[in-house]
Amino acid sequence: MQSETSRRTGPLRWVLVATSLGFVVVQLDVTIVNVALPRIGADLSTGVATLQWVVDAYTLTFAVLLLSAGVLGDRFGARWAYVLGFVAFGVASLGCGLAPGPGALVASRTLQGVGAALLLPSSLSLLNHASAHDERLRARAVAAWTASGGVAIAAGPVVGGLLLGAFGWRSIFLVNLPLCALAIWLIVATVPEPPRPAHRPGLDPAGQLLAVLALAGITGAIIEIRPLGLGHPLVLAGFGLAAVAGPALVAVEARARDPMLPLDLFRRPMFGSAVVFGVLVNLTYYGVIFVLSLYLQGVLHYPARLAGLAFLPLTASFIVSNLVSGWMTGRMGSRVPMISGALVGAVGFTLLCALGQRSRYPEMLPAFLLIPLGMGLAVPAMTTCILASAERARAGTASAVLNAARQAGGAMGVALFGGLAAGELVSGVRLSGLLSAGLLLVAAALALLGVRGETVRRARPSRPRSGSRWSSSRQ
Numbered sequence: 001m002q003s004e005t006s007r008r009t010g011p012l013r014w015v016l017v018a019t020s021l022g023f024v025v026v027q028l029d030v031t032i033v034n035v036a037l038p039r040i041g042a043d044l045s046t047g048v049a050t051l052q053w054v055v056d057a058y059t060l061t062f063a064v065l066l067l068s069a070g071v072l073g074d075r076f077g078a079r080w081a082y083v084l085g086f087v088a089f090g091v092a093s094l095g096c097g098l099a100p101g102p103g104a105l106v107a108s109r110t111l112q113g114v115g116a117a118l119l120l121p122s123s124l125s126l127l128n129h130a131s132a133h134d135e136r137l138r139a140r141a142v143a144a145w146t147a148s149g150g151v152a153i154a155a156g157p158v159v160g161g162l163l164l165g166a167f168g169w170r171s172i173f174l175v176n177l178p179l180c181a182l183a184i185w186l187i188v189a190t191v192p193e194p195p196r197p198a199h200r201p202g203l204d205p206a207g208q209l210l211a212v213l214a215l216a217g218i219t220g221a222i223i224e225i226r227p228l229g230l231g232h233p234l235v236l237a238g239f240g241l242a243a244v245a246g247p248a249l250v251a252v253e254a255r256a257r258d259p260m261l262p263l264d265l266f267r268r269p270m271f272g273s274a275v276v277f278g279v280l281v282n283l284t285y286y287g288v289i290f291v292l293s294l295y296l297q298g299v300l301h302y303p304a305r306l307a308g309l310a311f312l313p314l315t316a317s318f319i320v321s322n323l324v325s326g327w328m329t330g331r332m333g334s335r336v337p338m339i340s341g342a343l344v345g346a347v348g349f350t351l352l353c354a355l356g357q358r359s360r361y362p363e364m365l366p367a368f369l370l371i372p373l374g375m376g377l378a379v380p381a382m383t384t385c386i387l388a389s390a391e392r393a394r395a396g397t398a399s400a401v402l403n404a405a406r407q408a409g410g411a412m413g414v415a416l417f418g419g420l421a422a423g424e425l426v427s428g429v430r431l432s433g434l435l436s437a438g439l440l441l442v443a444a445a446l447a448l449l450g451v452r453g454e455t456v457r458r459a460r461p462s463r464p465r466s467g468s469r470w471s472s473s474r475q
Helices: 004-009 012-031 034-044 048-076 078-098 102-131 135-167 176-190 205-228 233-255 263-267 269-298 304-310 312-332 335-354 361-389 392-420 425-450
Strands: none
Touching: 012 048, 012 078, 012 102, 012 135, 012 176, 034 048, 034 102, 034 135, 048 078, 048 102, 048 205, 048 392, 078 102, 078 176, 078 392, 102 135, 102 361, 102 392, 135 312, 135 361, 205 233, 205 392, 233 263, 263 269, 263 392, 269 304, 269 335, 269 361, 269 392, 269 425, 304 312, 304 361, 312 335, 312 361, 335 361, 335 425, 361 392, 361 425, 392 425
């Protein structure tokens, strides 16, 4: 017979579907907007600077509030935070779809970022709790969750283009409403709140404020490097704010009675190694994808739609390797797929050094397959490593730290590699590939030295009557 705890938790497969929907809407709205920007600009009579903030208002708010949202989920409950995130995201999507002008659109995109920040760490916290009785199941569930985000990123430009042609630009936001409604129903109907720990983390207002200021400074400055330049006063002010608020945050949290960000997490080798690993993975992947987009259209003269289709092999390879990563992590632990993924990705990035002015698509294909193959092996294992290195009461905080760091890393990659490609695109692609390969070798060394290599232990719970491998068991 299943225990009472098992009956309350419900089937893991429904938790996986519900939490994956959160990751899908978060990732979908990273990419779906890009194809609609020219139409938005023409319809709302606005320029490039405002259109940039239609994108950046979401990205910046999302990155800045991730850490605070993770702490709030741990404090008040992951299920509560997840439902609230979907409510905010749905209301914001409606505001975007009905926006009468550019100001209202940017404000609604900012609220979307608030909802996304609540969704991401709480989704992982719920998934971690539902599968924590069996670490192999957790590895496979995290891999499937990650694959859902990969599908959403790839589908964004395609779905956006179809909706734009059929219904206009407002439809790319309104499409979120049925997804939000479905996810809220699934969460309310099938996913109970995980048990609250005896001691819940405090709110720590000073730590929250300093964390927001530090993340806003560093992320905002990195985002604005490309359009404004490194020496622009706003960029320098952002870096200055981060340089002051970051050390102040560490000092405050070291003395806080109940810190918002427990610094002892970073004294755990697995946690610190996985966070830096995540920064390097996002920096290289998003930076190089940005440069390759410029290369395909600016050097090889691919039309925008054909350039988007050229990235489809990346998507397919990424999804398959995500699922393989779950299988590997369940049997070998996190270290093997993290190292393997970093090394495979490094080989793929190195192949970019052979691209030239007249390269043909078949010459690019090996790199386009190996890069996402490596990233797809590494990312689910890295996420599982983070969840395994923190106790359940801190799962939201731990996943928020990882994802906030990864967001900053992705923005840094776009700024850094965009600068490399600012002069001559072919040399920029080659330098970006070479630098990325070197950084992934560093990531592999971090995983080798900092991540435990033992095989994941599988708990032996009482067998449920259904016999489903996605059913929850006694914890």
